[in-house]
Amino acid sequence: MDLLHRVLFTAFGTLTLFYVVVKISLGYWKRRGILHEKPKFLWGNIKGVVGGKRHVLDALQTIYDTHKGQAPFVGCYALLKPFVMVLDLELVHNILVSDEGYFTSRGLYNNVSNEPLSGNLLQLDGHKWRSLHAKSVTVFTSSNLHKLMPRLLQVSNIFGSRIGEQKLQQLNVSQLVDSYNIEVIGLLGFGLTGDQVEFRKMSRSYWNNFSLWRAYLALELPLLARLVQYTSYDELATNYFYNLVHAQLYQQRLRDRQPLQNFLQLFSAVDDALSDAQIAAQAFGFILAGLEPLNATLSFCLYELALQPDLQDRVRSEIQQLLHQHDGQLTADSLKQLKYTKQVLNETLRLHTPYPFLLRRATKEFELAKSVFVIARGNNLIIPVAAIHRDPSIYPDPLRFDPDRFEAAAVKARPAMSFLPFGQGLRGCIAMQLAEQQLLIGLVALLQHHKYAPCAETQIPLQYDNRKLLLMPKTDIQLSVEYVDT
Numbered sequence: 340m341d342l343l344h345r346v347l348f349t350a351f352g353t354l355t356l357f358y359v360v361v362k363i364s365l366g367y368w369k370r371r372g373i374l375h376e377k378p379k380f381l382w383g384n385i386k387g388v389v390g391g392k393r394h395v396l397d398a399l400q401t402i403y404d405t406h407k408g409q410a411p412f413v414g415c416y417a418l419l420k421p422f423v424m425v426l427d428l429e430l431v432h433n434i435l436v437s438d439e440g441y442f443t444s445r446g447l448y449n450n451v452s453n454e455p456l457s458g459n460l461l462q463l464d465g466h467k468w469r470s471l472h473a474k475s476v477t478v479f480t481s482s483n484l485h486k487l488m489p490r491l492l493q494v495s496n497i498f499g500s501r502i503g504e505q506k507l508q509q510l511n512v513s514q515l516v517d518s519y520n521i522e523v524i525g526l527l528g529f530g531l532t533g534d535q536v537e538f539r540k541m542s543r544s545y546w547n548n549f550s551l552w553r554a555y556l557a558l559e560l561p562l563l564a565r566l567v568q569y570t571s572y573d574e575l576a577t578n579y580f581y582n583l584v585h586a587q588l589y590q591q592r593l594r595d596r597q598p599l600q601n602f603l604q605l606f607s608a609v610d611d612a613l614s615d616a617q618i619a620a621q622a623f624g625f626i627l628a629g630l631e632p633l634n635a636t637l638s639f640c641l642y643e644l645a646l647q648p649d650l651q652d653r654v655r656s657e658i659q660q661l662l663h664q665h666d667g668q669l670t671a672d673s674l675k676q677l678k679y680t681k682q683v684l685n686e687t688l689r690l691h692t693p694y695p696f697l698l699r700r701a702t703k704e705f706e707l708a709k710s711v712f713v714i715a716r717g718n719n720l721i722i723p724v725a726a727i728h729r730d731p732s733i734y735p736d737p738l739r740f741d742p743d744r745f746e747a748a749a750v751k752a753r754p755a756m757s758f759l760p761f762g763q764g765l766r767g768c769i770a771m772q773l774a775e776q777q778l779l780i781g782l783v784a785l786l787q788h789h790k791y792a793p794c795a796e797t798q799i800p801l802q803y804d805n806r807k808l809l810l811m812p813k814t815d816i817q818l819s820v821e822y823v824d825t
């Protein structure tokens with residue numbers, strides 16, 4: 340056989356093999372006889388998502404809207420990977436809460452030996468996650484959050500005064516809230532006081548070498564990815580965070596018996612101590628899991644309030660009244676009185692759900708009660724939270740921003756599992772209480788003395804960034820801001 344024939348033969352063989360692998364992968368649900376969304380060759384059901392033409396929320400919502408009510412779950416594919424999309428809220432409850440022991444894995448890639456910061460709670464599974472989770476719940480307690488509250492208020496007070504007293508100015512609200520959240524994370528998560536220029540830079544650059552394709556391959560073939568030492572994050576940034584935590588822990592240990600000031604102290608004090616590398620991974624978790632959802636929530640919230648000034652005035656007067664009653668001082672208890680402000684935050688999290696879906700992996704076969712359906716061991720599950728939050732049978736006129744949906748009676752009337760911005764159960768957001776506190780205190784600082792309104796640069800209607808899996812604005816949110824003396 341001459342060279343040309345050999346090349347043609349090899350190319351043909353490779354293409355045939357590729358075709359067969361794709362066909363077999365995309366035939367998974369058909370072979371199991373399960374209702375599924377028909378996949379497109381190679382793309383599965385996320386055509387357009389990988390190239391940034393549409394947001395993953397849109398792809399998931401299409402599947403949810405098409406099949407809801409037909410079965411407890413429907414099969415679908417992210418490229419070649421089969422997923423169970425859960426449609427029924429009772430099944431959501433089983434998976435997240437009542438039968439969570441079957442679904443304690445999330446199935447994300449991690450490689451702790453080569454990339455120690457990937458050993459955070461979000462990415463770990465199995466016994467490593469279990470042991471770390473048991474220790475971490477002793478850190479994120481209400482009593483610790485109470486003790487750290489003065490530090491949080493310290494940042495928010497300085498932040499509020501920094502917005503300025505100009506009569507009218509145009510502000511990049513996305514950058515404004517980012518500076519607040521980074522400062523809080525720097526102080527509480529990493530014990531950083533003073534200059535945070537480098538920290539800010541690194542917090543923005545750790546995704547620098549991210550490629551969706553490579554991340555997908557690492558998810559599909561984790562053993563191979565570990566073999567070739569695939570890393571998810573920018574090396575410069577992760578080295579910076581790692582070394583920063585080591586230096587901070589060293590300094591803290593020299594100052595023995597100091598009052599509680601940050602989470603590094605709490606993580607170092609847990610029984611059956613964590614190693615410094617494990618503590619560094621948990622501190623990194625603040626940035627990885629927390630920064631972007633906090634930024635998105637605060638900026639979406641201001642955007643919605645700018646469009647509806649009457650709601651904004653109502654929030655501002657609630658805040659001013661509370662501060663007046665408590666001599667301008669906030670406490671964890673007094674924050675609970677900000678009922679309407681909390682409703683506004685919840686409505687923001689419903690309409691612009693930062694994590695539009697939750698992931699689980701079945702670690703054991705799960706038989707659905709009173710049905711013939713089985714979720715097989717190793718199946719990946721997706722809970723389409725944002726689609727549930729926009730389901731008109733649960734939230735009528737779902738695209739309207741209406742905080743009254745979160746009045747106590749309305750919440751009680753809705754089914755369980757219909758509001759899941761922080762997930763739920765064992766693998767739910769471990770920092771939910773901290774995040775809610777940070778958001779509420781941030782809103783107090785932002786709204787106490789300032790009014791927000793759309794300006795020429797405000798993008799209306801708002802668009803999401805299709806290249807992100809989280810729900811983020813496509814471009815920075817800009818608003819006009821006016822100082823109001825009270």
Ligand code: HEM
Pocket residue numbers: 460461462472624625626628629630632633636693694697698759760761762763764765766767768769770771773774
């Ligand atoms: C608006 C802010 C936030 C939102 C909306 C949010 C939402 C979420 C969601 C949806 C999950 C997955 C839950 C599940 O699978 O059931 C999660 C997990 C997690 N979040 Fe948050 N989060 C926020 C802020 C934070 C912050 C500030 C931290 C800082 C430490 C944090 C740390 C984590 C961690 C470590 C996990 C993984 C927990 C585990 O798997 O055991 N989050 N978060």
